Amino acid sequence: MAAQHGSRYEFPGLPLESVASGTNLLLAGPTLEGARELLLRLLLGEDGVLIITADTxxxxxxxxxxxxxxRIDRERVRVVSCTQERDGDLGDFVASVGSPGDLTGIGIEYSGQYEQVYARGYDTVRTGIYTLTPLLVYSEDVRPVFRFINTVTSRIRTADGLGVCAIDPSAHEEQVVTSIAQPFDGRIDVRERDGTVELRVKGLPDQPGEWTAVPALE
Structure with missing residues (x-):
């Protein structure tokens, strides 16, 4: 069952305060500078976990x-893969979609997997999307991706979940990133300096607004 942490999600081992249930976070940073690892660390806990992977x-x-x-527990961890990789042998807790451009298919599989996790008693679910960049690359227009993200974040908000979606801002025009950021409650910027991953948070109270070192995994 999900951890009973009241109405907030906590992030042990990270320099972040807890956030209210229903919060959606945009994680912005290059792939090679700690963004992938940080997103997955934000999903740690005893809650249900649902990961949409678009480039890995x-x-x-x-x-x-x-x-x-x-901890890979098939009762509570689910993956929607739209990378065209062959992951079918992993079992039914991994759902495959043919392309990052199939936003309707991704949405259908995401909803189905969410219901599977919820049906197993996990009423608190952490969703991670890594990354939004392939979805934008495959789409000729930012608007379908915006609608998709708005639908996903709305579902997370309604279900008192936690959403963390990553994007590489260096791969897009600033206007695109600004548009995509609208449905999110806060933004976590991540970078690497001298071998140390750092983060800062915008849009949420009581969070580090200046660059703060992320403790390395032990």
């Missing part, structure tokens, strides 16, 4: 999730 195979995502301290 489900197999690699699950392996990295374990590397950062996650």
């Amino acid at each position: 195979s489900a197999r690699k995502v699950l392996r990295t999730f374990e590397d950062v301290g996650g």
